[in-house]
Amino acid sequence: MGKCKQRAIFMVTGAVLFLFTGLAMAGGNLVIYNAGSPELGNDLVRAFNIKYPDIKTEIIRQGSGELITRIKGEAGKPQGDVILAVAKENLEVIRSLLQSYKVREDAAFPDDVKDIQEHKFYGFSFNIQAFIINTDLVPLSEAPKTWTDLGDSKWRGQVVLANPALSGSAYAQLYQMVHLYGWDFINKVRKVTTFVPKSTLVYTFVGRGEFAIGVTGEGNVFGEINKGHPVAAVYPADGTGLRFDASGIIKGGPNLDNAKIFMDWLTSKDALTIISKAPHFRRMARPDVPPPPGLKPSAEIKFFPYEAMKASKSRNDYLQKFGEIFAQRK
DSSP: OHHHHHHHHHHHHHHHHHHHHHHHHEEEEEEEEOOOOOHHHHHHHHHHHOOOEEEEEEEEEHHHHHHHHHHHHHHSSSOOOOEEEEEEEHHTTTTGGOOOOOOOGGGSSSSGGGGGTTOOOOOEEEEEEEEETTTTTSOOOGSOOOOHHHHHHGGGGTTTEETTHHHTHHHHHHHHHHHHHHHHHHHHHHHHEEEOHHHHHHHHHHHSSSSSSSEEEEHHHHHHTTTTOEEEEEEOTTTTEEEEEEEEEETTTTTHHHHHHHHHHTTTTHHHHHEEETTOEEEETTTSSSOEEEEOOOSSSSSEEOOHHHHHHHHHHHHHHHHHHHTOOO
């Protein structure tokens, strides 16, 4: 055998051995900041640890707004490695605090669901907002059909929403309602609504029958249905914003190598398929992942463009205005 051929075989064998040794030796810690449901984070980490059992993974679950504030506060010494399932417009707020990293399967993601300039985040799922209705409390035929219906005084005390200062999805709801109907309408909604500190409480309370109506991501509605709760999803007839959430690596985090391993895995088809199925029912941003069974076809939902960059830049002004309205007593 010629020396050149022997050298080529040695190089290939060495590369293969390095690959498998690298997988076997992957260990240490990983801290994930999860803006999705606790179940979503747990299911992902469980599957990840089957492949990488020696990486000790910690999940910190908070609302998007809380996580953005946390990452800003930790900018001098980051404590987290990956931020998971946060609305794109919220990630834009902390763009400078995210690590550029082009994942292994970058080509599987269309340009409109990833950061094509710096590879700072990749689309996770389409976070389509819908009404969640407890049908034991309000027959579906009588439930709100449009955003404007939410402000009807007859729903006083029956509507629950999350605080937009603490939840990325709640801020998106606020932005959409202002976009459609202005601030006077927000005051009408305020008068009939109970605001809670966490977005998870919205669908939990409606599922348990403590409130009749809420607004949440569509996957959460189907998660409650999967638990046997008497709820249904209503997509506003006047439209809902077409927006997506995404994930990325926190710059300067304590476990960069493991963060890269996790992002490569998270953006794979196998990983995202976990979240498209029960009990999560999310429409994933990667187009080759099958849509969740039972969700309304996208063609039957009225969408309007969601201006993520404008929403991001308007966030402080919108939250200040909301705070002023929320403080009113009448």
